[in-house]
Amino acid sequence: MLFSNYMNDWLYGADGYYASYRPIGKSGDFYTAVSTSKFFGGTIAKHIIERIDEGFLSPDSLICEIGAHHGYLLADIIEFLHTLRPKLIITLRFGIVERFETLQQQQKNYFEDSFGDVICLEHYCDVSEIRASSAFFIANEIFDAFACxxxxxxxxxxIDNNGKIVFDRDSAEVIEHAHKYKKDRGEIAIGYESFARSMAQSVSKFEFMSFDYGEMEARSDFSIRVYQDHKVYPLFDEELNLQHAYGKTDITYDVNFAHVKEAFESQGLVMVQYATQLVALIEMGILDLLAILKENVTDEIYTQELEKVKILITPSLMGERFKMIRFTQG
Known part of the structure; x- marks a missing residue:
């Protein structure tokens, strides 16, 4: 079995890692920006309002999260939209792209508990199912979860019959990518092109924003690794038992943003920004939101939220390691 098929089944098979509800944060295998602070989603909400005010997005746009898992990010965005511009809650549409019915139900339950019948959550199994004249797509740590x-x-x-990794197959397509990015070893993502094509064909005018870890230049070695209980195991670690880790742990790798950029630009999209998470969140106004918070809560609550935001933007933590890339069409 080719490794890409093996990884796809590992993550998205019937018993795959992402096929069921997984805790994220202290009780899970890893942290994300979403599990760190609600102000991550709040800052994106502030950006959406600005894009509406600028006239790029319409007040009846679809706000859609791709790869939502719990749905916490979209819920945080809605919460801040309600605080900053409550009228938009009435006019905007809200949706999630989620392939697993069990997770769709978990997300529906969470939104019903959080918003009652105020929010009518739309679900799509694939981006290609969406039809809208104006949309804002948001994804957090999605490109590192594409099979490679x-x-x-x-x-x-x-993967041979003994569950071992063997390098003995040819692929002209992979070699072409490798030459393009000057790689003789490492990960070559599969599916970026078809993903970009589906998005470009589904909505005539949209903005797509994504956060992930990686660089604009391709790595010259392997970054693929397994996360379990906040511990990291390189895939080629002799102590790692692939058959034991399969489907029970998260497997991921550093994103080659040059590949992402090329895939989306090949569909006519324009990359309007590529920046560290630190720069992106500050430019979108996370500090402005903290200033508003400070005026309305106790010092203790403000300090708690400030410490969480520091994790998002401190260079040695998430601030420099994670990048934001943003594309527009229309």
């Missing part, structure tokens, strides 16, 4: 091929000196990997 593993390349080493001109050969790609497969």
């Amino acid at each position: 091929e593993l390349l080493y000196q001109g050969k790609i990997a497969r």
